[in-house]
Amino acid sequence: MAERFFERLALVGIGLIGSSIALAARRSGAVGTIAIATRTPTTLARAEELGLGDAYFADPAEAVKGADCVIVCTPVGACGLVAEAIAPALERGAVVSDVGSVKAAVIRAMAPHLPEHIHFVPGHPIAGTEHSGPDAGFAELFRNRWTILTPAETADPAAVERFAGFWRSFGAHVDTMSAEHHDLVLAITSHLPHLIAYNIVGTAADLESGIRSEVLKYSASGFRDFTRIAASDPTMWRDVFLNNREAVLEMLGRFNEDLSRLQRAIRYGDGETLYDLFSRTRAIRRSIIEIGQDTAAPDFGRPH
Ligand SMILES: NC(=O)C1=CN([C@@H]2O[C@H](COP(=O)(O)OP(=O)(O)OC[C@H]3O[C@@H](n4cnc5c(N)ncnc54)[C@H](O)[C@@H]3O)[C@@H](O)[C@H]2O)C=CC1
Numbered sequence: 352m353a354e355r356f357f358e359r360l361a362l363v364g365i366g367l368i369g370s371s372i373a374l375a376a377r378r379s380g381a382v383g384t385i386a387i388a389t390r391t392p393t394t395l396a397r398a399e400e401l402g403l404g405d406a407y408f409a410d411p412a413e414a415v416k417g418a419d420c421v422i423v424c425t426p427v428g429a430c431g432l433v434a435e436a437i438a439p440a441l442e443r444g445a446v447v448s449d450v451g452s453v454k455a456a457v458i459r460a461m462a463p464h465l466p467e468h469i470h471f472v473p474g475h476p477i478a479g480t481e482h483s484g485p486d487a488g489f490a491e492l493f494r495n496r497w498t499i500l501t502p503a504e505t506a507d508p509a510a511v512e513r514f515a516g517f518w519r520s521f522g523a524h525v526d527t528m529s530a531e532h533h534d535l536v537l538a539i540t541s542h543l544p545h546l547i548a549y550n551i552v553g554t555a556a557d558l559e560s561g562i563r564s565e566v567l568k569y570s571a572s573g574f575r576d577f578t579r580i581a582a583s584d585p586t587m588w589r590d591v592f593l594n595n596r597e598a599v600l601e602m603l604g605r606f607n608e609d610l611s612r613l614q615r616a617i618r619y620g621d622g623e624t625l626y627d628l629f630s631r632t633r634a635i636r637r638s639i640i641e642i643g644q645d646t647a648a649p650d651f652g653r654p655h
C-alpha cells in the first residue's frame with residue numbers, strides 16, 4: 352500500500368510543474384485530495400478539463416484552506432505575492448513549499464509573509480522540459496531526477512523528512528542544501544546553459560536574411576538542441592535571471608574568460624589547447640552517463 356504523506360495538497364500555479372506534481376501525486380497515492388488555484392481563468396478551466404485536481408479556485412487563499420501541504424508552482428517572480436495572498440489562510444502545521452529554479456530570492460520574497468505556525472520547506476525539482484502550461488505535465492517527469500530542498504537550519508526535521516518522502520514517492524532522489532549553494536550550482540548547470548542557448552539562437556536570428564535561411568535549412572543537431580532550450584518559457588526564464596543575478600554574473604564572468612582563451616587558441620592556431628579541453632569535456636560527458644544523470648533527452652518521447 353502506497354504511503355499517504357498529506358491529506359490535502361494545494362497547488363498554486365498549474366503549469367508544467369504544477370500539473371506534473373498533480374499527476375504524480377494522484378498516481379503515487381501520496382495525497383488524499385488536490386486543490387488547485389491559478390491566476391488565469393482559462394488555465395484553471397483547462398486544469399479542470401484535464402481532471403488534474405478535486406477542487407478549483409480562482410483565489411489562492413481559498414485553495415490553501417484545509418491543506419496540510421501547499422506548493423507554489425508559479426514563476427519565481429510571483430512567489431512573494433502568492434505567499435502574501437495565502438498567508439492568512441494557511442493551516443497550522445502545514446508544509447509550505449515552492450518549485451522555483453532559484454532559491455535564495457524566493458525565500459527572501461516568501462518567508463516574511465509566512466506565519467510561524469507553518470513549516471517552510473523550499474524546493475526545486477531538477478526536472479523539466481521546454482514546454483509550459485497544464486497540458487505539458489506528466490507523472491513521470493520527476494522519476495530518477497533530483498529534487499533539492501533548501502530548508503532553513505531551524506526547520507523541523509520531521510516536516511522536512513515528510514516532504515522528502517512525498518517527493519521520493521514520485522521516484523525522485525532528494526538532497527538538502529543551503530539556498531545559496533543551490534543557486535551557485537544551478538547557475539552553472541542550468542541557468543548559464545539556458546542563457547547561452549537564448550544567445551546563440553538570437554545571434555543566428557540576427558544574421559542577414561540570406562545566411563539566416565541557410566542556418567535553419569542546414570541546422571545540425573548541435574544548433575537544434577540549442578533551439579529546444581531557447582524555446583523555454585520567456586516569463587519563467589526572465590524571472591530566473593533577475594532573481595539569481597549574483598551567481599549567474601559570477602559564472603558568466605568565468606565563462607567569458609574561458610571563451611576568450613578559446614578565441615585566442617583559434618586565432619593563434621593553438622591546437623593543443625583546443626584538443627586538451629575537448630578531451631576533458633568528453634570525459635565529463637562519459638562520467639555523467641555512467642552515473643545515470645544523462646538529461647540530454649528530457650522530452651521522454653512525448654508527442655509534442
Ligand atoms: N519548466 C521547467 O522546466 C521547470 C520549472 N521550474 C520552476 O517551476 C515554476 C513553474 O514553472 P512551469 O510550471 O514550467 O511554468 P508554467 O508557465 O508552465 O506555469 C506557471 C503557472 O503559474 C501560473 N501563475 C503565474 N503567475 C501567477 C500568480 N501570480 N498567481 C497564481 N498563478 C500564477 C500560470 O497561470 C501557470 O499556471 C517556476 O518557478 C520555474 O522556475 C522548476 C523546474 C523545471
Ligand SMILES: O=C(O)C(=O)Cc1ccc(O)cc1
Nearest residue numbers: 452476477478479480481649
Ligand atoms: O529542458 C531542459 O533541458 C531543462 O533544463 C529543464 C529544467 C529547467 C529549469 C529547471 O529549473 C530545471 C530543469
